Amino acid sequence: MAQLVATLASTHHPFYLKATTMPPEQQMPQAPEWKRKVEAYRETLSRTKPDILVMIGSDHFHQIFLDNCPQFLIGKAERYDATFYNEEREFGIPKYVLEGDEDMSRFMHQSLMNQNFDLAFSNELKIDHSIICPIITVRPENDLPVVPIYTNIFAPPLHTPRRFYDLGRAIRKAIDDFPSDKRVAAIGTGHLSLELGGPRQFMETGPDPVFDRQAIEWLKAGDIDAILENVTHETMARNGNATHGFLNFILMLGVAGAEGADYVDNLDLFHTMEAYFTWYPKEQTA
Amino acid sequence: MSKYYVNKFLFTVDRDPDYLKRYTEDPRSFVVTWEQSIGPKLIGNEGEASTVHGFTTAERDALINHDYVALFEMGAHFFLNLTLFIGIYDEPYLTKSGPLSFQREFAAKLQHWRDKEYPSVET
Incomplete structure (x- = not known):
């Protein structure tokens, strides 16, 4: 059976590449620290020597729109193009092609269906920055096949925090059951408090630094009970109108299994708190 | 009222450099063109017409x-x-007033919503 070797959950900041590769005299003051933190985080993945990456993200109205909007979707293809014109325009993210793993996608899809998660699927999925940002930060070589899974954190009605956690549990089971000797890492991205297109956007901090600190503590402790008691769609909307990206952190805690994180780091940037978590399955902690 | 159709406008223009240029330079004629010949196309099957949505005057x-x-x-x-x-x-504001100046003006113009529940984006 396949072996889960690491679960990573982080924010995805689309400006990381641009912010850390522009001429040094034009860089923001935090750029060197940001780069150091991301490179340290990258090491938490590379030390586990993964063969396949199961990647959880959320399309930002690039391929998926309101005419046909799945709650959860899995990519099943040999390869995936990545980065849309408007992401190149706004964030300066280059185009990529990612290798897929059709066998694992097929197995994952069937397993999730068997576990009562009716995922939509796509045989021609173009990946957006929710999955390319973590490739840039934790696997810039882009040398591993991926199984992409998208969640709807964007177009209400959204599934409950509980459902996201349970989907994470089901993805974990599918990885554990996958008949292969491959080493699998699961990587998901989302947000802590975030405001986009509203009155609290682009402030000196994220829209709700108190929530950000609390969310980091919950994830660090793996305290799913506290999260499910305290986090609802209404509370997330009060934390910032795009805070629902936190649902992907909840999903990743489901993959890891409600345990304390083995690696935790964060960085207070303009308008957002960046956060980086890694869990190693306890029996294999390196 | 069609929130969906407004979103369809924003979605189709944002992803197309030619539409974006025309909407930037002459929004009045571009919106007319969009209503006549772009909005009515079914997404993903442009040969098919979709007849069910339209904009309100507002x-x-x-x-x-x-x-x-x-x-x-x-x-x-x-x-x-x-x-x-x-x-x-973003670009004209950047040249004139520095990074994020447009984004901050956008936020400033919405300050009257700051402690209120925002209008729902559900469609």
């Missing part, structure tokens, strides 16, 4: 005027509403 005016405050108040999706107008205004 929606049309908000789009013609690049009025992102009115669009926010109508419940246009926050991500589309931000991204499209960044595409139009």
